[in-house]
Amino acid sequence: MPSLGRLHLITDTRPGRDPLAVLRAALPVARAELVVQVRVEDDATDREAYELARRVVGLCRPYGATCLVNDRLHVALAVEAAGGHVGAEDLPVAAARRVLGADAVLGATAREPGGAAAAVAAGASYLGVGPCHATTTKAGLPDPIGPAGVRAVAGAVDVPVIAIGGVTAASVPALRAAGAHGVAVVGALSASPDPARTTAELIEALTC
Numbered sequence: 001m002p003s004l005g006r007l008h009l010i011t012d013t014r015p016g017r018d019p020l021a022v023l024r025a026a027l028p029v030a031r032a033e034l035v036v037q038v039r040v041e042d043d044a045t046d047r048e049a050y051e052l053a054r055r056v057v058g059l060c061r062p063y064g065a066t067c068l069v070n071d072r073l074h075v076a077l078a079v080e081a082a083g084g085h086v087g088a089e090d091l092p093v094a095a096a097r098r099v100l101g102a103d104a105v106l107g108a109t110a111r112e113p114g115g116a117a118a119a120v121a122a123g124a125s126y127l128g129v130g131p132c133h134a135t136t137t138k139a140g141l142p143d144p145i146g147p148a149g150v151r152a153v154a155g156a157v158d159v160p161v162i163a164i165g166g167v168t169a170a171s172v173p174a175l176r177a178a179g180a181h182g183v184a185v186v187g188a189l190s191a192s193p194d195p196a197r198t199t200a201e202l203i204e205a206l207t208c
């Protein structure tokens with residue numbers, strides 16, 4: 001399996017956001033380092049999720065970027081995405097692995113070493129770890145774990161750790177020093193006035 005890209009762009013489908021415009025700006029800059037996670041609001045229909053994911057797969061292909069689908073694994077299968085991401089309220093990791101198959105990329109959310117090790121034992125091929133920092137993008141999250149929390153998880157598993165939650169280019173060095181392979185962002189790119197430039201800053205921080 002090719003190595004996992006370091007910059008995970010999670011689509012922002014809230015009103016007023018334009019996830020495909022952000023993706024078109026990020027792809028030529030990040031290319032195969034980009035992993036696009038198609039994440040739609042809970043009240044979006046499967047058809048809406050499918051149409052977005054289908055377009056993302058098509059945009060990613062020429063750049064060698066990876067497309068994953070959050071939560072809705074049937075959509076991942078339907079659009080032939082590389083895999084999916086599940087958390088505590090989604091299919092259990094072992095069930096998700098059965099759905100996606102042995103070769104798929106499968107991410108699982110983890111906040112502490114015990115849960116992280118269990119997710120890997122159940123079949124996760126990477127972990128999304130956070131929230132690292134405060135975020136307004138998702139409500140109801142526990143307190144941020146900071147780089148120290150990322151370090152604790154990264155030390156307990158042998159799969160890539162992707163730090164998530166309030167991540168900006170400025171916070172990347174501390175997260176990498178804590179053992180993160182990469183980062184996942186929503187707001188840093190979707191709210192950027194210049195997503196191509198912000199992508200370049202994130203990639204520089206992730207690969208220098």
Ligand SMILES: Cc1ncc(COP(=O)(O)OP(=O)(O)O)c(N)n1
Pocket residue numbers: 008037039070071085086087088089090107108109127128129138162164184
């Ligand atoms: C890379 C990454 N890490 C964590 C999450 C969060 O997943 P989850 O806890 O299932 O929450 P939702 O995103 O489904 O609201 C993620 N999506 N990606």
Ligand SMILES: Cc1ncsc1CCOP(=O)(O)O
Pocket residue numbers: 130131134135136137138141164165166167184185186187188
């Ligand atoms: C879905 C999710 N899970 C933990 S933090 C988060 C949102 C991250 O968004 P942002 O990068 O805007 O803080």
Ligand SMILES: [Mg+2]
Pocket residue numbers: 070071085086087088089090
């Ligand atoms: Mg989820």
